[in-house]
Amino acid sequence: MTDLFADDLPPASAPDEPREDAPLADRLRPRTLADVIGQEHLTGPEGAIGRMVAAGRLSSMILWGPPGTGKTSTARLLAAAVGMRFAAVSAVFSGVADLKKAFAEAAAAAKAGQRTLLFVDEIHRFNRAQQDGFLPFVESGTVTLVGATTENPSFALNAALLSRAQVLILHRLDSEALGTLLDKAEALEGPLPLDANAREALIASADGDGRFLLNQAETLYAAQIPEPLDPAALGQFLQRRVAVYDKDRDGHYNLISALHKAVRGSDPQAALYYLARLLTAGEEPLYLLRRLVRMASEDIGLADPQALQQCLAAKQAYEFLGSPEGEGAIVQACLYLATAPKSNAAYMAQKAAWKSAKETGSLSPPANILNAPTKLMKDIGYGKDYSYDHDAPDGFSGDDYWPEGMAPQTYYDPVERGFEREVKKRIEWWDRKRKERHGRS
Template sequence: MADLFADDPPPAPREEDERPDAPLADRLRPRGLTDVIGQDHLTGPTGAIGRMVAAGRLSSMILWGPPGTGKTSIARLLAAAVGMRYISVSAVFSGVADLKKAFAEAEVARRAGQRTLLFVDEIHRFNRAQQDGFLPFVERGTVTLVGATTENPSFELNAALLSRAQVLILHRLDAAALGQLIDRAEELEGPLPLTPDAKEALIASADGDGRFLLNQAETLYAANIADPLDPAQLGQFLQRRVAVYDKDREGHYNLISALHKSLRGSDPQAALYYMARMLTAGEEPLYVLRRLTRFASEDIGLADPQALTQCLAARDAYQFLGSPEGEVAIAQACLYCATAPKSNAVYTAQKAAWRSAKETGSLMPPQNILNAPTKLMKDIGYGKGYSYDHDAEDGFSGDNYWPEDMQPQDFYAPVERGFERQIRERMDWWDRKRRERNGLR
């Protein structure tokens, strides 16, 4: 089949296109896949969608991306591009009866030789049982499923459904793509009443959401503003978009991962930025403090023992002061952790020791280090031969403390950074003394 992108014909005019009072975002909807902005990695001739359209056959897919990036438009245009029936349902407003009706209509159409594209918006809002209901109709080819979601499909969609659909990721619209949307709006409605700097501020305020940007532009057009607004005046006129951040969703995990890895990578500027992203979007400050405290033990440990103290002190300060004053203490702990020497030796030792404890079961410690509170226990050898370290030369006896049936293990290996360098020197001294006391070199 010839490349459908070469002369991608617009679909038939839609009712909302012909209404001058339709929302600006509707009037500017793309009429062909080549009009979709910011998703060339999918819709271009070499993209996954581009190749499917060129071949004239679609497979089921999940369109995953932030709000306002074109998921609905792409689904509608896909059906038109390959000549399929288009049915749209929303998981927010549709139930089982709506789905049964859609599947029944699609089955009738299939028998008549007509393929059906079923677009399911917010597909992640269907529960697991409802998602399973799609499977037989997808497998039989009754429908080609195109689902749209703003949430990570790995968390929100059944594995069986994911195995039958490609997951295609839509990008957040960058400044260039949002600028193209503004250009299209101005071609239709005329220049926005903004200075160049204010126009850039408007684009930044959209946070990658094209629909939000066009709705803001429409508000400006409707206000009949005589003189162009500068950035400060625009900020007073429009409420800035709140950053997308669902505390129990992927945005939460993405930012905490970015914070943790920035801390581990000793980049205090990036760590402070991601922490600010979380707190300004409404994350619970005590959650951030818990993550910093965990980091202080897991990634710093004894390379700088003060890191844990700093985090616990920041918790106390925040609980004492509250917001916003207490957030300075959280920032202090964040910066301390980011700039501290790093070591995961304590974390690694803890995991290794736990694993060894599970594997060795209930081996008895050597009798010489067992307490003997009764005469019977003394008679059978408990505590016999114990060397009190404080009575020994250098305060170190060099005794064996491992079970008789277990070789000594090395769990903790301090690194040559920060305070752990001194700990390594101490451990080396004890090892050397232990070998000397046992007649070893």
């Protein structure tokens, strides 16, 4: 490995001034951490980044947030704020050779008394082995790692790497933050050719992505539109940004979780919103129907036995009609579940019964309820003294069906809602009869 001298290394400094012909987003990049918009929970005096900068020392961190929220800018400004050398690699374009070079340069800088902040963009795109390669250099202090990712670090990054880095969450930019960005753009370039409603529509179209918003604003400036556009005209001029959604990534699971929670929480309006988000983003309708069937069993059960039937009927209707007509049946099933009485009693009963089955192993049922198709089985007591319920008073014998040596268990405890209220009455009646006839419940 060739040694590098301090004179060969770029000094720690503030980010370079952008060229006059640089894209608007580059020209409006923040110059200090205080200029970063929408992330004050991190960069403010009480935030994690603000506290580290005040102390003059950074720990390794993972910046997790949607596109266009300032992850790269924050990393650059962090290095400048604490006087560190800034080095950057991208997991999209960099390989092992680039990483080795970055670590070698950081080691040489350390010998010269210069600490290095290594920024790794799209860090989740490095495979597990490559991520492991960071560990010795992070542990030795050769680099302070700042990784950026749009994916949930819990799923995308090695546990070993996560244990050595603090995960900091950058928020999706809200309307106020995006409006501030547009104010900065207009201070630099002049008023946008938009009326007030169109300006709000432009902000909404950005879907929390500041970079996208500024790129759209730059397109409007370049077009030199003579008269302000209204929302309809803006919609024709600009293509609305597609909401962030990846069917095998975090956005997918977040929306599915939100749909499930809204149904469970009996909020049909919110449930319909998340269902629409999923369908309009291209989610497979049959996948959503499978999830609705699961909700019917897990969160409603016998509180409304029709819930499961509604979902199965919706599946049949969708398969018969296809899209888009069949999606109405999915909506109907979703609304039925959201407005149905809720009970997880059957779901909890399943978990408890499965646990007992694993714990009790191969206990045999009592002999009196076993069939005896052969003489030998009859001779050893199979079926002896079995009480045929239809011959008993009230069609109920109250017999003991539990294995010998196992006390009766209670797995299913119906709630006082919906149809389960009636089921609860039946179970209580049977329990009283058992006690009356056999002295047990």
